[in-house]
Amino acid sequence: MDASPLALGEVMDLLEVGVCVWQLETVGQRESLRLRVCNPAAARFLSVRVEDVVGKQISEGFPGSLDTPLPGVFTNVIETQTTVALGDVPYKDEIVPDGMFSIVVRPVGKRSALVEFTNVTEERRAQAEAKATLAAAAEARDKAERFAQSAKDLDEKLRVIEAQKRDIIALTAPILEVGTGVLAMPLAGNFDLQRSEIVREKLLDVVSSTKARDVVIDVTGLGSIDELTANELVRLTSSLALLGARAYLTGISPANAQTMVSSNARIPAGMCMRSLKSALQLLGEGGRSGITARGSRSR
CATH class of the missing domain: 3.30.750.24 (STAS domain)
Incomplete structure (x- = not known):
């Protein structure tokens, strides 16, 4: 059954994954990228309002974005018609606050790229904190083991000294x-x-x-x-x-x-x-x- 435009829009609104569609208006010119679709999740992840960015060229909706590698990646995907999974990418411009985004870019037609992404900043920060906690715990355990070994070595030295003392007294x-x-x-x-x-x-x-x-x-x-x-x-x-x-x-x-x-x-x-x-x-x-x-x- 064909989905109506309204039903498709409702689906886009319900998605927890950010979805943006960029159209390359002039071949080879990344500054000609224009945002055609931005669902609520994408706007939330990017800290923007949908109406402030949809329909605008990339430098207008996201000032400073041309100083980052992403516009070049979008352009390359469109021109090569190749899907690219970027994984975790740190990103920041004059509009989007510093964060970590997990990004996949797919070609849509001959002139557009669909960008699927999630803001994983908090998740990665929590993972980093957990990793640091585990590392600190491992270091503390190693220190405790070294201390225990040092105490054991000291006890052995004291036993030797005591034995030597007994021999001297004898x-x-x-x-x-x-x-x-x-x-x-x-x-x-x-x-x-x-x-x-x-x-x-x-x-x-x-x-x-x-x-x-x-x-x-x-x-x-x-x-x-x-x-x-x-x-x-x-x-x-x-x-x-x-x-x-x-x-x-x-x-x-x-x-x-x-x-x-x-x-x-x-x-x-x-x-x-x-x-x-x-x-x-x-x-x-x-x-x-x-x-x-x-x-x-x-x-």
């Missing part, structure tokens, strides 16, 4: 095998909780592996002994007793003796001797066996 408390079943361990410097734990761990390992029955702990180089240090020494001797080894403390200064007596630490008097030499003489093995250094053992 080396400051050498365990000497001074006779059959007899060990001696001189202490020097400060004897805090961390050092006490490491030294006790190392000494108990050596006592267990050598089945030593006597351990002489010399505190001559330990410096001042406070209540915390005295309690740690008691813990050390008690731990040795659980393994069946007798502990002896030597080298306690008069000032440290006063501190230990006034503290809560209870060290039996029989465990205390004046010097490492006297302890070895009492044990009866030091003079005959000689002293051999025993290297530290790692767990």
Whole structure:
């Protein structure tokens, strides 16, 4: 069934796609393009009124348009009778505000071009914002992963440092095998909780592996002994007793003796001797066996 001009006009008015028909009045002269059809959607996309642009040459209806590539594209489509899909095209002239348009140009007859287009400015802006958001999220994720890896590397370095620190502390408390079943361990410097734990761990390992029955702990180089240090020494001797080894403390200064007596630490008097030499003489093995250094053992 043939469509009447009125019905065709109503269809054009209902279209959501912008439709313009440009007629080339003079071959080869793009400035002779005259707008013959402009539906409401096209007028809305171009921010113009239909009555202000229909029937006018391109430079009259859209001043500044001849400074853009589109009039040349329309002219070329008419002259070559070839359809061109331009995709997204940025466009702006003195009438049309800056925007992004998706454009297809088709030849109509021998002298006209039908231009179908939509204003995709907001859509492309939203897509660009979404893309930027995704990129920012990806960057944030990468930073978080790098931070997590850095934290993991730092933890590993700290574990290495802690292990090295434990080794250094252990080396400051050498365990000497001074006779059959007899060990001696001189202490020097400060004897805090961390050092006490490491030294006790190392000494108990050596006592267990050598089945030593006597351990002489010399505190001559330990410096001042406070209540915390005295309690740690008691813990050390008690731990040795659980393994069946007798502990002896030597080298306690008069000032440290006063501190230990006034503290809560209870060290039996029989465990205390004046010097490492006297302890070895009492044990009866030091003079005959000689002293051999025993290297530290790692767990």
